[in-house]
Amino acid sequence: xxxxxxxxxxxxxxxxxxxxxxxxxxxxxxxxxxxxMRESTLLVKKPHLPKATEFTKLEKKSxxxxxxxxxxxxxxxKIYGTQPVIQLNESIEDCSKIVQFVxxxxxxxxxxxxxxxxxxxxxxxxxxxxxxxxxxxxxRKANALKISYSVxxxx
Amino acid sequence: MADISFMLLIFFLVATTMDTDKGLxxxxxxxxxxTEQQEDxxxxxxxxxxxxxxxxxxxxxEKKPMNSRDLRKACKEFLLNMNNDSEDxxxxxxxxxxxxxxxxxxxxxxxxxxxxxxxxxxxKYIEVQNEIIAAYNEVKDIYAxxxxxxxxxxxxxxxxxxxxxxxxxxxSEAEPKNIGGK
Numbered sequence: 001x002x003x004x005x006x007x008x009x010x011x012x013x014x015x016x017x018x019x020x021x022x023x024x025x026x027x028x029x030x031x032x033x034x035x036x037m038r039e040s041t042l043l044v045k046k047p048h049l050p051k052a053t054e055f056t057k058l059e060k061k062s063x064x065x066x067x068x069x070x071x072x073x074x075x076x077x078k079i080y081g082t083q084p085v086i087q088l089n090e091s092i093e094d095c096s097k098i099v100q101f102v103x104x105x106x107x108x109x110x111x112x113x114x115x116x117x118x119x120x121x122x123x124x125x126x127x128x129x130x131x132x133x134x135x136x137x138x139x140r141k142a143n144a145l146k147i148s149y150s151v152x153x154x155x
Numbered sequence: 156m157a158d159i160s161f162m163l164l165i166f167f168l169v170a171t172t173m174d175t176d177k178g179l180x181x182x183x184x185x186x187x188x189x190t191e192q193q194e195d196x197x198x199x200x201x202x203x204x205x206x207x208x209x210x211x212x213x214x215x216x217e218k219k220p221m222n223s224r225d226l227r228k229a230c231k232e233f234l235l236n237m238n239n240d241s242e243d244x245x246x247x248x249x250x251x252x253x254x255x256x257x258x259x260x261x262x263x264x265x266x267x268x269x270x271x272x273x274x275x276x277x278x279k280y281i282e283v284q285n286e287i288i289a290a291y292n293e294v295k296d297i298y299a300x301x302x303x304x305x306x307x308x309x310x311x312x313x314x315x316x317x318x319x320x321x322x323x324x325x326x327s328e329a330e331p332k333n334i335g336g337k
Contacts, residue, residue, distance in 0.1 A: 017157075020157050021156050021157045021160055024157060024160040024161060024164055025160055027164055028160055028163050028164045028167060031164065031167035031168060031171050032167055034171060035167055035170055035171045050277060050278045050281040050282070052179055052281055052282075052284075052285040053285060053289060054179065054285050054288040054289045054292060055177040055178055055179055056177070056178070056179075056180055057176070057177055058176040058177070058178060061176075064176065118180075120176055120178055121178075123277050124277070125276070125277055125278035125281070126276065126277070126278070127276070127277045128273065128274050128275065128276060128277065129271050129272065129273055129274070129275040129276070129277060129280055129331060130273035130274065130331070132277055132280070133273065133330075133331050136183060137186075139183060140183050140184065140185065140186040141186045143185070143186070144183075145182055145183040145184075145185065146180070146182060146183075147180075147181050147182075147183060148176075148178030148179060148180050148181070149178050149179045149181065149281055149284070150176060150177070150178045151177060151178055151179060151281060151285075152177070153177060
């Protein structure tokens with residue numbers, strides 16, 4: 001018996017940690033490459049996007065501007081109510097500010113790419129079409145005709 | 156060394172959002188000043204595939220109520236059938252066009268018209284849009300297999316353009332009515 005015990009006590013050799021930094025660096029590079037910084041803090045609740053199957057991926061991120069339409073966050077509901085509102089950049093704005101918003105966004109883009117500007121509408125699926133139609137009308141006035149209704153893939 | 160890289164790793168882990176933006180693409184018509192006189196474009200009734208969505212998210216397609224599950228099939232049928240018989244009101248007319256590389260083909264005059272209420276939910280609106288785009292994509296696939304023996308997505312860009320000429324995607328959206336309140 002004693003013989004067996006002494007055999008069991010032999011611990012396996014410790015795993016070498018020499019390659020640990022390499023592995024961590026590999027992970028770092030992976031996350032660095034795939035990271036996109038969150039560009040604006042959401043003042044509205046995270047929109048519950050509708051599901052669709054026939055979507056296309058938005059390519060050039062720098063040419064895409066986001067317009068959020070959803071109910072305000074709980075803290076802001078005292079001011080803005082519970083109905084869906086429009087968020088442009090960092091603030092909740094009225095429909096009439098969209099023309100101005102599009103112009104500012106266009107100015108920040110390289111001049112020869114301005115015609116390719118796409119507006120991504122991130123609209124909560126519970127929102128009504130009324131507010132969406134108003135936004136679309138303003139976008140037509142602002143001559144930002146390429147739009148994309150943001151969706152999540154349906155499986 | 157490992158500690159610092161761990162710190163960096165954790166920072167990027169927290170800062171990462173990996174969502175790629177996916178969406179339904181759409182071109183809006185240019186803005187027209189309502190004070191300016193506009194010429195109305197006359198479209199024959201038989202060329203129109205009318206989809207109405209009311210405030211209760213109920214669908215009316217070609218004057219008949221319909222479940223949204225059947226919309227894709229109905230739309231596809233409308234896009235694939237055509238005749239120039241003015242007596243037949245069911246299917247749209249066509250023009251014969253000579254397309255380089257293929258020859259003379261019938262090009263449908265079909266236009267899909269969507270009209271919704273201001274109180275229609277966005278969810279339903281996207282569902283209807285999705286079904287109609289899906290119908291167009293299925294028709295494109297049929298033509299792609301017929302002329303190039305391959306699915307549409309595997310075609311070269313110039314071949315895709317040819318298919319797009321055969322089946323032009325015409326979706327018209329009327330200004331919504333305001334029946335159901337805001």
